Amino acid sequence: MATQRKPPPPRWKPGQSGNPKGRPPGIPSMAAxxxxxxxxxxxxxxxxxxxxxxxxxxxxxxxxxxLPTLRPVAEAVELPGLKDAATLTAKAERIVELAAEGKVSPDVATALLGAIGTLAKAIEIDELMRRIEALEEDHAPPK
Known part of the structure; x- marks a missing residue:
């Protein structure tokens, strides 16, 4: 088994400069x-x-x-059939269909699909937390 070496003691005490002959305080740098x-x-x-x-x-x-750089601002869009989709997968498929039909621009469709992915992750985490809490309750030692 290898022995661990202690780190060497610090060379300077706190507040003591490592370069005592350096630039004195109050003298501005070349950039200043x-x-x-x-x-x-x-x-x-x-x-x-x-x-x-x-x-x-x-x-x-x-x-x-x-002047600040102008950034594009997406306008609100109508997404027919999206409310009727029961699952996140069905919603994503509907968005892809709308983009393919030209009813939604590709950048808006990409943003919406990203939002659905984020929502799916949040739902998954909530479900995992619920399952873990149920398992902990079932396996907790009796009081």
Whole structure:
């Protein structure tokens, strides 16, 4: 059987620097110095001027930073026959049928199928928890 070695004691006490001759406190880093030397307002004004003259790259840069990216928003859809489907499998099959018929877009169908999969997992976990609790009750020592 191999013997376990103890870790070596720490070289420094808590609060003691491992590099006592390092940069003294209060001296800014090069990144901080560079950030302080940049005139942001002048750069933005120059970009705006350049964009107004037709520089599309400058306009793109300004708009990317100033306006949030537009994301598609799915609208509510009618899914005929989905309420009549009794099981999750039947619901999934109906969604695939609707997508195949062109009544639901593929991205909406994919999202709905993902939601059905998540719901199925949650139902499965609830069922497993119920079974475990029943087994624990049946096999619990008498009080």
């Amino acid at each position: 110095v560079l950030r302080g030397s940049i005139d942001v307002q002048a750069i933005i004004a120059k970009l705006a001027e350049s964009a107004a003259k037709g520089n599309t790259r400058a306009a793109e840069l300004l708009l990317d930073r100033a």
